[in-house]
Amino acid sequence: MKSIVKFVVTLGLISAITGGALAVVYNITKPIIAAQDLKTLNEGLSKVFAGDYKFEKLDKPLQSIDPNLTIGDCFLVKNASGLVDGIVITVNSPGSQGLITMLVGVKKDGTISGVSILSLSETPGLGANADNPTYYVNKSTKTTFLQQFIGKSFKDAFTVKQDVIPLTAATITSKAVSLGVKIALDIGHSYLEEAGK
Amino acid sequence: MSYLVNLAKIFVSSTIINNIVLIQFLALCSYVGLTDNLSSTLGMSYAVIFVTVSSGILAWTIDHWILIPTGLQPALQITAFILVIGSFVGLVEMYLKKASPNLYKAMGIYLPLIATNCLILGVTFINSIHNYDFIESVVSSFGVPLGYMLAMVMLAGIRERLRNSEIPQFFKGKAIAFMITGILALAFLGFAGMIK
Amino acid sequence: MRDIIISVLTIGGFGAIFGLLLGVFNEKFKVEEDPLFKAIYEVLPHGECGACGFPGCHPCAQAIAEGTVPLTACVVGGDEVAQKIKKILAQQKAMSMN
Amino acid sequence: MKKKISIFWQAIIPNNPVLIIEIGLCSVIAVSNSVKSALLMTFAFSMVQIPSNIIVSSMRKIIPNEIRVPVFVTVIAAFTTITALISRAYFTAVYEAIKLYILLVVVNCIIIGRAEAFAYQNNVFDSFIDGVGNTIGYGVVLLAIAIVRELLGKGTLAGIQILPESFQPVLIMVLPPGGFLMIGVLVGVLETYLRKKEGKK
Numbered sequence: 064m065k066s067i068v069k070f071v072v073t074l075g076l077i078s079a080i081t082g083g084a085l086a087v088v089y090n091i092t093k094p095i096i097a098a099q100d101l102k103t104l105n106e107g108l109s110k111v112f113a114g115d116y117k118f119e120k121l122d123k124p125l126q127s128i129d130p131n132l133t134i135g136d137c138f139l140v141k142n143a144s145g146l147v148d149g150i151v152i153t154v155n156s157p158g159s160q161g162l163i164t165m166l167v168g169v170k171k172d173g174t175i176s177g178v179s180i181l182s183l184s185e186t187p188g189l190g191a192n193a194d195n196p197t198y199y200v201n202k203s204t205k206t207t208f209l210q211q212f213i214g215k216s217f218k219d220a221f222t223v224k225q226d227v228i229p230l231t232a233a234t235i236t237s238k239a240v241s242l243g244v245k246i247a248l249d250i251g252h253s254y255l256e257e258a259g260k
Numbered sequence: 261m262s263y264l265v266n267l268a269k270i271f272v273s274s275t276i277i278n279n280i281v282l283i284q285f286l287a288l289c290s291y292v293g294l295t296d297n298l299s300s301t302l303g304m305s306y307a308v309i310f311v312t313v314s315s316g317i318l319a320w321t322i323d324h325w326i327l328i329p330t331g332l333q334p335a336l337q338i339t340a341f342i343l344v345i346g347s348f349v350g351l352v353e354m355y356l357k358k359a360s361p362n363l364y365k366a367m368g369i370y371l372p373l374i375a376t377n378c379l380i381l382g383v384t385f386i387n388s389i390h391n392y393d394f395i396e397s398v399v400s401s402f403g404v405p406l407g408y409m410l411a412m413v414m415l416a417g418i419r420e421r422l423r424n425s426e427i428p429q430f431f432k433g434k435a436i437a438f439m440i441t442g443i444l445a446l447a448f449l450g451f452a453g454m455i456k
Numbered sequence: 457m458r459d460i461i462i463s464v465l466t467i468g469g470f471g472a473i474f475g476l477l478l479g480v481f482n483e484k485f486k487v488e489e490d491p492l493f494k495a496i497y498e499v500l501p502h503g504e505c506g507a508c509g510f511p512g513c514h515p516c517a518q519a520i521a522e523g524t525v526p527l528t529a530c531v532v533g534g535d536e537v538a539q540k541i542k543k544i545l546a547q548q549k550a551m552s553m554n
Numbered sequence: 555m556k557k558k559i560s561i562f563w564q565a566i567i568p569n570n571p572v573l574i575i576e577i578g579l580c581s582v583i584a585v586s587n588s589v590k591s592a593l594l595m596t597f598a599f600s601m602v603q604i605p606s607n608i609i610v611s612s613m614r615k616i617i618p619n620e621i622r623v624p625v626f627v628t629v630i631a632a633f634t635t636i637t638a639l640i641s642r643a644y645f646t647a648v649y650e651a652i653k654l655y656i657l658l659v660v661v662n663c664i665i666i667g668r669a670e671a672f673a674y675q676n677n678v679f680d681s682f683i684d685g686v687g688n689t690i691g692y693g694v695v696l697l698a699i700a701i702v703r704e705l706l707g708k709g710t711l712a713g714i715q716i717l718p719e720s721f722q723p724v725l726i727m728v729l730p731p732g733g734f735l736m737i738g739v740l741v742g743v744l745e746t747y748l749r750k751k752e753g754k755k
Contacts, residue, residue: 064483066479066482066483066618066620067475067476067479067480067482067483068479069479069618070475070476070478070479070482070618070620070621071472071475071476071479072475073475073616073617073618073621073625074347074471074472074474074475074478074621074624074625075468075469075471075472075475076468076471077471077613077625077628077629078343078467078468078470078471078472078628079464079467079468079471079472080468081339081467081628081629081632082336082339082463082464082465082466082467082468082471082632083460083463083464083468084632084636085335085336085339085463085467085632085635085636086332086335086336086459086460086462086463086464087460088335088636088639088640089332089334089335089459089463089639090459090460091643092639092640092642092643092644095643095644096639096642096643099642099643099646130391130393131390131391132391133391157386157389157390157391158389159284160385160654160657161385161389161657162389184653184654184657185654186584186585186654187584187585187588187591187594187595187654187655188585188587188588188591188728189587189728191654231725231728232725232728232729234452235278285580285583285584285730285733286580286661287580288579288580288583289576289577289578289579289580289663289667292576292579293511293576293577294511300511322466322470326462326466327466330459330462331459332459332462332463332466335459335463335635335639336463336466336467338631338634338635338660339467339628339631339632339635340466340467340470342627342628342630342631342660343467343470343471343474343624343627343628343631344470344474345627346623346624346625346626346627346628347470347474347477347478347624349623349624350474350478350481350620350621350623350624351477351478351481353623354478354481354482354485354620355481355485357485358485358486359485364514365514365515365518366511366515367511378580378661378663381660381661382661429746430742430743430746431738431742432745433741433745434576434741434745435738435739435741435742435745436738437738438734438735438737438738438741439734439735439738441734442731442732442733442734442735442738443731445730445731445734446726446731449729449731467628471624471628474624475621478620478621478624482620507574513671531752532564532568532569
């Protein structure tokens with residue numbers, strides 16, 4: 064009987080202390096991390112929709128059409144004269160070791176203006192090359208893995224090895240990224256279609 | 261109907277196509293260590309299946325009922341999951357010590373190592389990344405350790421046959437096990453892409 | 457502040473529940489460890505290296521206690537460990553004789 | 555003092571965590587395809603292994619034997635998350651570099667292996683030495699494999715082009731099966747070396 068009490072107290076107490084310490088550190092670092100994330104978000108937005116655009120966050124993220132992929136914040140892209148030129152959608156797609164969070168810019172004509180990765184935790188040297196600015200899928204034109212999506216339209220198939228050149232030895236990551244881009248494109252395009260009417 | 265197809269897809273992909281050992285390369289510590297005889301392999305696989313399924317279910321409930329609504333997921337997720345897994349391993353250790361001492365003896369150091377076994381934590385992470393609902397995560401928590409068992413039994417079988425064949429002195433013991441695992445991993449690469 | 461309470465209660469709560477479960481399991485599945493095995497296990501270097509052919513020091517100590525392997529089974533421990541085991545075995549024999 | 559050096563030396567060659575005890579393989583296979591990742595992984599590994607050995611060893615008196623596993627893993631996991639959060643907030647450059655490896659370190663069997671086999675039975679200073687020894691033992695193996703895999707797989711070494719352009723890279727070396735073959739060779743080399751040493755003694 065005595066050992067039961069000893070176990071409950073030791074394990075309970077140590078877990079409570081670790082839980083408390085985790086929460087304290089999390090609360091202290093949360094604002095700083097949030098500020099950093101905002102900075103990366105803004106950089107990503109300007110990369111995806113180059114030019115002087117204003118980004119207006121929608122109050123409710125759009126509905127995902129694939130259960131495995133979750134949609135984050137969406138931003139309406141307004142040009143200098145206040146007209147809507149497109150939409151940027153945050154999409155989380157499951158990679159091999161973790162979630163890949165991407166910003167996908169969709170123009171009014173249903174083509175992709177740009178893709179940028181906010182966070183990913185793929186295998187270094189293999190999957191991580193998706194975000195590597197010096198890793199070229201097409202050496203002659205020096206286009207990186209993400210740049211190959213620019214200009215593709217919602218009519219394309221987005222299948223790896225056919226109209227999407229994969230990363231060497233990282234098919235899971237390549238599929239995850241192209242699926243994420245395709246879903247974001249479909250959702251964005253249909254949203255813009257309704258908004259346009 | 262398509263929900264059942266989806267479940268079947270998850271099951272097949274977790275056991276064979278994304279086999280945790282040969283494709284995702286997790287849980288290698290106990291995989292190579294224990295496969296010199298078949299009995300400890302099977303014993304280990306049953307223990308891993310039990311701990312994975314029970315941890316998978318509890319981890320999913322913690323994640324969806326406590327961590328996500330309170331927004332504490334980035335801070336507590338790893339610790340909460342590992343506490344659950346470590347405790348289940350503790351329970352299995354006590355049960356095995358009593359129920360089948362020789363199996364407990366055969367597993368030795370590898371039993372506590374299941375706790376940080378990349379496989380179980382891997383499964384809880386896969387369930388959380390793929391945003392599985394309850395039933396899907398149960399299927400995946402069952403499929404992944406089955407894939408582990410499949411890979412282990414294959415290697416154990418091969419190594420048992422190797423015992424009565426002459427291997428060069430250099431490769432005796434664990435070195436040949438790594439070579440075989442490398443070749444098995446190559447074979448399993450063939451499955452990639454079976455599911456669209 | 458709310459986060460801290462929630463996380464202390466969650467992790468602490470589950471820790472306590474599992475402490476209880478582990479305690480009950482420990483009582484229900486009590487196994488009297490044979491003292492000889494315990495003494496030998498204490499002496500082994502716990503490198504868990506498997507050089508003796510067993511997956512870890514627990515099974516190796518068990519085998520030495522049962523006598524299925526020579527007391528020099530622990531390769532890494534070398535003769536320093538072997539001497540200690542010999543002393544333990546000698547004490548054990550002396551105790552069981554009188 | 556001699557005992558201290560022997561703990562240190564044990565952890566690097568005779569009791570090398572990766573090649574002899576064969577734990578921590580998951581991260582070795584995944585990360586050893588380039589020298590840069592090998593070095594960053596060893597750095598991330600040291601940030602968790604050394605402090606965790608110290609914490610576990612300082613708590614060893616108050617933890618009953620039966621529940622040592624849940625307590626160790628919880629403390630190690632919590633400690634890793636705290637290091638990750640702090641480094642993400644205050645040392646962003648470092649965090650960006652080792653972000654991918656932190657997840658691999660939490661899952662790494664060496665840390666719980668050393669906590670269970672060594673830190674639970676020895677005092678804090680010895681555990682610290684064992685932690686450092688194991689980090690070096692781990693790092694040396696990782697580097698050895700990474701050098702060969704990157705040279706054959708990409709023809710470069712730490713990103714610098716070594717082999718001439720005409721060299722057709724052996725893709726399998728970059729793929730995980732290549733990692734297995736490399737570990738197999740290294741285990742063979744080390745065991746023959748130890749067997750010869752045994753024979754001579």
